[in-house]
Amino acid sequence: MTRKWMTTTAIAAISVLGLAGAASAAGELNIYNWGDYTSPELIKKFEEQFGVKVTVTDYDSNDTALAKVRAGGHGFDIVMPSANYMPIWINEGLLLEARPDQMENFKHVDERWTNVDWDPGRRYSVPWQWGVTGIGVNTKFYKGDLNTSAIFLDPPEELVGKINVTPEMNDVLFATIKYFGGSWCTTDKEVLVKVRDKLVEAKSKWLAMDYSVTDKLPTGDYAGVYYWNGAIMRSRIQNPDVKFGYPKEGFPIFMDSAVILKDAKNPDNAKAFLNFIMAPENAALISNFAKYANGIKGSEQFMDPAMKDAPELVIPAEFEKAGEFLLTCEPAVQELYTKIWTEVQK
Template structure:
């Protein structure tokens, strides 16, 4: 009898734990990238509470998930990292029959190189890396990486470079005419030498650009377009440039982890964020485009037609999606970055 009672108690406890799990979701996402209003709305509609844990780099997220025991249900990797998550079996193949809103993905984002047929992810936000400049500090051409690789006198000691290895090294490679994920020793030496020479002219290699550019603490920064729009809203002197030598495009997408504790709840969340009105909530917070058809009418007015969001056609010719580099190219990039960060 005692054994039977113990078994019943265990089953009840297990059922109770499972029920609790059904009402909780853990999202692992970039910092300052998730609208609290979106999460409140999702909880109100589904009864599922979403807790967000932030990270500041793709490598950080990948290492955490690889290590296991993280407790997350979903992750939001960039386009050049999602294939790594897939190859290593860290995320599931999506069952599209559970995603009634999958057709809301805009045509250009439905069959992307890094996730053909959207087998493993759905869009979160997309954008670009460029150069924010306070035009009262520097009034020259802002559409060139010369601003941070050959810093003009007006910006010396006033320009920040975001500490994102893939963005920064590739932008320097393009500046010298190289290809994405370059293994060319001649180009890579030029990149290494230019970065080391330019660093003393930078004020910092840091995040927090929205605050620093809004308050005139920095004169310029290599950074992301959504933060540039937020900065311009606060400080009309801030403008955003697209380096004509080449600049990164990105899309961050949500995937369900293979060891998710609440995969069904995660499916609900993915379907929820593909509703146009909810996708617009994501964009309204961080000020990036979202990749969902029909979200435009729900966007804040300041995003409609914003030059930081709608990349000019001529500038777009220099935009590149970062690729998943070969181990050799990654080794070269890491070596350059390690020396730069000393």
């Protein structure tokens, strides 16, 4: 139900938005985000503070989100692309240059994330969450080495037919290229043939490629996964038999950011939301739900203490050099990778 009134709290909150633009006193906000990635508590707080009805729609991959928005007629205001896809969204003119760098709460963004390669100066985006893609195993089924991509590329017998792999193309190709000693964005034909053949072979030993990990890894429906660290931490909280591993051959580091679509129907509400999530206490709500780091200074004091030393969030020194930020490849390379991925999906 749309509210047509404004509380004193909402008025006070809007007054601090400054150059972010005046937020609507009522109306709607439509968010398009990764599945199981949006804190209900955060959404409820925003709705109550601004008198805005928020609808969240899920997607399962960067390609799904990009295709949906490209097609038009989507009705979304905000989407959460990963860093390696941000240049595509910007270059295709799909985003509103909302200037979050001029918003009141931008002062809380950690310096590491204020001037990033994929959005110099943060003219379009604000940090949502960041983390790594790694290995999760229910040790009831397997007690061997977790720190290797062999878990899903050459799975041990105990895990065959019980593995879930993220349906995100670049994460999977990154790990597989590294598994064969290649570099991200490589065009080395010998390496890429190995990557294609291995993934086609390995897929026959997987059970699924979806994002229902937090439901199925703790229960044993999945015995092993190649997936994102926050979801695996959430699985461990439910079942301590779940353990996390950092692939020693190489693993991707990602950041997802909140952006406003160029054709958003509710741009003022969307700007208010971007400013809202840069407040430390609100960024903490995002992290406390999904269990990823968020990129906002001061949010730590509001976060679940268990996250501070969580093995899924603190990369051991021995694996730090194996992690690499997942950046955008040249269009020709991306097209080549898409062809490989299409073959894997058959």
